[in-house]
Amino acid sequence: MSKKRQVTIVDLAEAAGVSIATVSNVLNRRKVPMSSETIRKVEQAAEELGYRRNVMAASLSRKKSYELGMLVPSFAGYHGRFAEEMQRTAHAYGYHLSVFSAAGFDPEIEKRHLDVLLQRRVDGLICHGLAMSQEATRQLVGVGTPLVLFNAWGWPTDIAVGAVNLDFVVGCDEVVRHLYERGCRTICYLGKSSLYATDRQRRIGVRNGVQELPEPVASESFDADSFASIEAVLEQVEAVKARSGPGPVGVIGFDDIVTLSFMSAALRQGYRVPGDFLIAGINNDPVTSICYPDMTSLALPTAMQAEFVMLLMLQALDDTAALSRFPEDYLSKAAREGHEIQIPLRLVQRRSTERAY
Amino acid sequence: MSKKRQVTIVDLAEAAGVSIATVSNVLNRRKVPMSSETIRKVEQAAEELGYRRNVMAASLSRKKSYELGMLVPSFAGYHGRFAEEMQRTAHAYGYHLSVFSAAGFDPEIEKRHLDVLLQRRVDGLICHGLAMSQEATRQLVGVGTPLVLFNAWGWPTDIAVGAVNLDFVVGCDEVVRHLYERGCRTICYLGKSSLYATDRQRRIGVRNGVQELPEPVASESFDADSFASIEAVLEQVEAVKARSGPGPVGVIGFDDIVTLSFMSAALRQGYRVPGDFLIAGINNDPVTSICYPDMTSLALPTAMQAEFVMLLMLQALDDTAALSRFPEDYLSKAAREGHEIQIPLRLVQRRSTERAY
DNA sequence: ATGAAAGCGCTAACAA
DNA sequence: TTGTTAGCGCTTTCAT
Numbered sequence: 001m002s003k004k005r006q007v008t009i010v011d012l013a014e015a016a017g018v019s020i021a022t023v024s025n026v027l028n029r030r031k032v033p034m035s036s037e038t039i040r041k042v043e044q045a046a047e048e049l050g051y052r053r054n055v056m057a058a059s060l061s062r063k064k065s066y067e068l069g070m071l072v073p074s075f076a077g078y079h080g081r082f083a084e085e086m087q088r089t090a091h092a093y094g095y096h097l098s099v100f101s102a103a104g105f106d107p108e109i110e111k112r113h114l115d116v117l118l119q120r121r122v123d124g125l126i127c128h129g130l131a132m133s134q135e136a137t138r139q140l141v142g143v144g145t146p147l148v149l150f151n152a153w154g155w156p157t158d159i160a161v162g163a164v165n166l167d168f169v170v171g172c173d174e175v176v177r178h179l180y181e182r183g184c185r186t187i188c189y190l191g192k193s194s195l196y197a198t199d200r201q202r203r204i205g206v207r208n209g210v211q212e213l214p215e216p217v218a219s220e221s222f223d224a225d226s227f228a229s230i231e232a233v234l235e236q237v238e239a240v241k242a243r244s245g246p247g248p249v250g251v252i253g254f255d256d257i258v259t260l261s262f263m264s265a266a267l268r269q270g271y272r273v274p275g276d277f278l279i280a281g282i283n284n285d286p287v288t289s290i291c292y293p294d295m296t297s298l299a300l301p302t303a304m305q306a307e308f309v310m311l312l313m314l315q316a317l318d319d320t321a322a323l324s325r326f327p328e329d330y331l332s333k334a335a336r337e338g339h340e341i342q343i344p345l346r347l348v349q350r351r352s353t354e355r356a357y
Numbered sequence: 358m359s360k361k362r363q364v365t366i367v368d369l370a371e372a373a374g375v376s377i378a379t380v381s382n383v384l385n386r387r388k389v390p391m392s393s394e395t396i397r398k399v400e401q402a403a404e405e406l407g408y409r410r411n412v413m414a415a416s417l418s419r420k421k422s423y424e425l426g427m428l429v430p431s432f433a434g435y436h437g438r439f440a441e442e443m444q445r446t447a448h449a450y451g452y453h454l455s456v457f458s459a460a461g462f463d464p465e466i467e468k469r470h471l472d473v474l475l476q477r478r479v480d481g482l483i484c485h486g487l488a489m490s491q492e493a494t495r496q497l498v499g500v501g502t503p504l505v506l507f508n509a510w511g512w513p514t515d516i517a518v519g520a521v522n523l524d525f526v527v528g529c530d531e532v533v534r535h536l537y538e539r540g541c542r543t544i545c546y547l548g549k550s551s552l553y554a555t556d557r558q559r560r561i562g563v564r565n566g567v568q569e570l571p572e573p574v575a576s577e578s579f580d581a582d583s584f585a586s587i588e589a590v591l592e593q594v595e596a597v598k599a600r601s602g603p604g605p606v607g608v609i610g611f612d613d614i615v616t617l618s619f620m621s622a623a624l625r626q627g628y629r630v631p632g633d634f635l636i637a638g639i640n641n642d643p644v645t646s647i648c649y650p651d652m653t654s655l656a657l658p659t660a661m662q663a664e665f666v667m668l669l670m671l672q673a674l675d676d677t678a679a680l681s682r683f684p685e686d687y688l689s690k691a692a693r694e695g696h697e698i699q700i701p702l703r704l705v706q707r708r709s710t711e712r713a714y
Numbered sequence: 715a716t717g718a719a720a721g722c723g724c725t726a727a728c729a730a
Numbered sequence: 731t732t733g734t735t736a737g738c739g740c741t742t743t744c745a746t
Contacts, residue, residue, distance in 0.1 A: 006501075008723055019733045024725065033731055050499065055476045056413045056422070057723035060738045065413070075441050076643070080432030084458045096473055098455040101441045116453055119412045142407070144363075230647075257647065264649035286433070287644050290587075290614065292621035365739055376717040381741060390715055414739035417722045 007051045015045035027053065059121065068313065069117030070099045070126040071110060077257070078283050079128070082150070082302045086126065089306040093314060093322040095123070105194075107132035114140055124313045128152065129197045134159055146316035148309050153197055153340075162312040162339035164305050168198065168282070171298045171345035172205025175252050175280050177213070178296070178347055182278050182355050184250030186218045188237050190262060192254040193223045199254060202282070206252060218244060224254065230261040234269065237262075241276070248278045250353075256281035256288050256297055263295065263352065278353040293351040305343045308334065312341070364408045372402035384410065416478065425670065426474030427456045427483040428467060434612070435640050436485070439507070439659045443483065446663040450671060450679040452480070462551075464489035471497055481670045485509065486554045491516055503673030505666050510554055510697075518673040519696035521665040525555065525639070528655045528702035529562025529609065532637050534570070535653070535704055536607030539635050539712050543575045543601035545594050547619060549611040550580045556611060559639070563609060575601060581611065587618040591626065594619075598633070605635045607710075613638035613645050613654055620652065620709065635710040650708040662700045665691065669698070 009023045016023065018038055025032050026042040045051070059065040068090055072079040083099045090097040098120075100113040110132050117125060118141070125145055129152030130137055138159045141147050149155055149163040172189075179187055189206045191199045203221060210219045220240050227233045241249045253259025259281030263273055273279055273293055281288060284299035307326070311334050314323045334341060366380045373380065375395055382389050383399040402408070416422040425447055429436040440456045447454040455477075457470040467489050474482060475498070482502055486509030487494055495516045498504050506512055506520040529546075536544055546563045548556045560578060567576045577597050584590045598606045610616025616638030620630055630636055630650055638645060641656035664683070668691050671680045691698060 006723085010723080020724080021726085021734075022732055025732090028725085035731065038731080052472075053476050054417070054478060054723050056417045056478055057738090058725070060411075060413045060417060060740090061723080061725040063725095063738070075432040075437030080437045084432050084460055087458060088460060101444060103441055103445065115409075119410050121411060121413055257643070260644070261647040264647055264651070267649045286614070287617070287648075290618040290621055291644075291648055292624045294621070363739085367739080377740080378718080378742080379716055382716090385741085392715065395715080411739050414722090415741070417724090418739080418741040420722070420741095 006054070007049045008054070009051075011049055012042060012045045012051055015049060016041040018042065065121050065123055066095050067120065067122045068095050068097045068124050068126060069114075069120070069122040070097055071102055071113055071117075071128065071130075072099060073102050073105055073128060073131075075099075075101050077255070077285055078300060078302070082300075082305065085302040085306040086309065089303070089310050093310055093319075093325065097126075098122070102131075105131035107136070111136065111140060118145060123317055124148065126150065126309055126313070129155070129163075146313060148312045148316070150305060150309055151198055153201065157339055160339075161316040162341070164308040164312065164341045164343060165201075166300055166305065167342040167344050168201035168298075169205040169208065170342075171282070171347070172202050172252065173209035173212070174345075174347050175282075175296075175298060176206055176209025176250075178349070179250030179252070179278055179280065179353065180213050180217060182250075182274075182353050183247050184217070184278055185215075185247050186220075186240060186244035187250040187252065188219070188240055189221045190224045190233060190237075190251065190253045190258055191221055192225050192258065194225045195254070202252075202254065224258050230258070230265045233262060234265045237277075238269075248274065248276060251277055251279045253279070253281050256283045256285040256295065259295065259297075260287060260291055263291075263293075267292075273352055274354045280353055284348050288348075288350065296350045296353040297348055299346040299348050301343055301346065308341050308343065312339070363411070364406045365411070366408075368406055369399060369402045369408055372406060373398040375399065422478050422480055423452050424477065424479045425452050425454045425481050425483060426471075426477070426479040427454055428459055428470055428474075428485065428487075429456060430459050430462055430485060430488075432456075432458050434614070434642055435657060435659070439657075439662065442659040442663040443666065446660070446667050450667055450676075450682065454483075455479070459488075462488035464493070468493065468497060475502060480674055481505065483507065483666055483670070486512070486520075503670060505669045505673070507662060507666055508555055510558065514696055517696075519669040519698070521662050521669065521698045521700060522558075523657055523662065524699040524701050525558035525655075526562040526565065527699075528639070528704070529559050530566035530569070531702075531704050532609050532639075532653075532655060533563055533566025533607075535706070536609070536635055536637065536710065537570050537574060539607075539631075539710050540604050541574070541607030541635055542572075542604050543597060544577075544607040544609065545597055546576070546578045547581045547590060547594075547608065547610045547615055548578055549582050549615065551582045552611070559609075559611065581615050587615070587622045590619060591622045594634075595626075605631065605633060608634050608636045610636070610638050613640045613642040613652065616652065616654075617644060617648055620648075620650075624649075630709055631711045637710055641705050645705075645707065653707045653710040654705055656703040656705050658700055658703065665698050665700065669696070 009020045012023045013020045023042050026039050072083050087097045102109045125147045147160045149160045151165050152163045210217050222236055224233055263279045280296040282298045284297040288295040288297045366377045369380045370377045380399050383396050429440050444454045459466045482504045504517045506517045508522050509520045567574050579593055581590050620636050623634055638652050638654040641654040645652040645654045
């Protein structure tokens with residue numbers, strides 16, 4: 001911030017020969033009556049002097065910053081894409097979004113970032129299901145700053161005004177059915193216990209899917225986190241394959257990263273994909289369409305998720321003006337689902353799950 | 358930002374029975390003499406009332422925000438990793454870093470984000486070589502807010518105080534030599550003309566590398582952007598391979614994404630990698646170690662790059678206190694290289710360039 | 715060792 | 731239609 005004197009509304013007022021209140025009114029396009037001559041003079045002065053609004057001063061005075069803060073565990077993969085989408089969406093509704101990466105799931109770092117955001121007096125907070133305890137969150141955020149979560153299940157509403165969650169349950173259910181239809185009579189899920197909440201949703205979905213199948217299908221879950229390498233995971237899956245029938249074994253991974261790791265390891269061992277294994281990931285990361293073979297995955301509609309996060313946020317902020325710009329079906333879905341909104345995923349089929357040949 | 362009255366230093370002053378000036382001194386741990394009793398009382402009051410500093414007010418008064426702004430074209434891949442690293446580094450030196458994704462290389466969006474950052478009165482700006490013109494940048498940023506660039510070549514110092522650049526020239530040179538040593542006597546570079554500046558550095562490096570080889574080697578460059586699909590690119594490379602000798606053809610891609618696309622396309626066509634092609638990417642994206650086959654790539658030392666960006670920034674900000682925390686060799690390298698600092702890359706060898714079998 | 719007071723740049727009643 | 735003025739919460743001389 002430049003120490004040298006910046007151009008302020010006082011300068012503009014002088015140059016335009018009006019009062020600072022008038023300048024403020026012009027600059028903020030307020031609905032008070034003003035002569036077009038005044039408007040012109042002020043705008044010209046602003047242009048000529050190179051005026052740039054000081055939003056800190058404005059926010060301080062207005063007691064509202066139109067600034068939102070967001071915390072993600074990483075800029076990589078889904079979280080980065082979602083953050084980008086949230087920035088776009090926030091802007092569309094008149095807010096700015098600062099995103100911080102907690103660089104993992106470290107509660108201490110989360111806490112620090114949240115504190116900074118609160119010190120900046122952001123109007124609202126957007127977080128993933130936090131690593132820090134609910135109690136710590138309640139205490140830190142307190143009242144007054146709405147917190148909207150994404151992919152967080154079962155948080156009490158006295159902490160967060162709501163959550164917008166990807167529907168992994170239904171999504172994984174669908175993946176299971178897809179694998180079954182492609183000939184799999186054995187299905188393995190490769191989970192990540194370290195990401196408990198979101199892993200759990202997937203497990204439920206897989207279990208539901210298997211149970212609903214027209215015939216009994218064997219299924220196994222593995223915790224990829226607890227193995228030293230992806231090769232070790234592969235060994236386990238190989239064992240399952242050994243005692244299963246002749247058809248392909250279906251594999252669903254926690255996300256596209258572990259799924260791709262597994263697929264590559266299988267290829268290195270000489271297995272065919274598809275053929276010996278049919279493999280599907282989750283996230284529809286761009287890598288799924290450029291890897292070999294290209295990989296079936298669950299697409300996450302980040303734009304829709306962002307819209308609903310924003311919707312909940314604006315409701316909490318009582319920003320009726322912005323709120324009125326939502327399409328009717330969004331508002332009604334939000335009203336129907338309450339403070340935990342489900343976002344449906346979409347299965348994208350690629351070669352990794354083509355019918356065994 | 359909560360409309361309801363927030364706890365201010367006035368409240369603390371009252372509770373502790375001291376003046377607001379004293380409260381401010383205590384809270385900021387200033388070096389003025391204070392009785393430990395006063396300190397205790399103030400800190401206790403702050404604790405009890407749940408005080409949280411309002412940094413907007415502080416920044417406004419201090420005319421310094423300790424806030425930095427950064428613009429990246431995307432949160433994906435290298436830029437996201439670098440942004441994360443910059444946040445960490447900035448924090449280590451007492452600053453906070455808000456990162457915005459321009460969602461591509463759109464000059465209009467860049468402009469908007471920069472303007473917002475300047476309105477927030479950030480102390481400094483960190484950008485990639487911008488899509489917007491140098492003239493527009495000069496006009497927008499003006500004086501007073503230092504701009505440090507990364508991966509930007511040849512920007513005048515009256516716009517940016519300096520640039521910290523990945524040394525793609527030397528890096529690509531090294532990749533070429535590596536491919537040669539592994540048996541390639543023909544080398545193809547798959548570029549991206551849309552990313553002109555950074556593509557150019559790679560081309561120079563490849564050319565240099567080829568020229569320095571002990572024997573003549575054929576080389577070709579293709580612009581992946583100008584083809585409809587990666588298969589179309591592959592066709593071109595196949596043509597090159599057809600008129601080259603029996604050994605493997607070496608392929609270097611603009612980044613790991615186009616490289617992996619190419620590799621997968623080649624595998625789909627039945628080529629062997631390594632074998633028919635030896636393939637190397639750039640960025641050392643995490644995907645390089647989980648794809649099939651795992652892929653040789655150039656690692657980008659983001660932590661080092663972040664340190665130097667911070668160093669240039671702190672110099673521009675005259676923050677001698679923070680500056681003194683840099684290791685001697687960093688300071689001397691910066692002094693030696695001036696306002697365009699080169700960061701060396703590191704070749705990471707993987708199976709995609711193993712000796713042809 | 716502590717306090718009084720003048721800002722920082724802007725907003726928002728309220729007056730004129 | 732425009733202007734006056736009292737804050738917003740904090741920092742920072744300068745007195746005491």
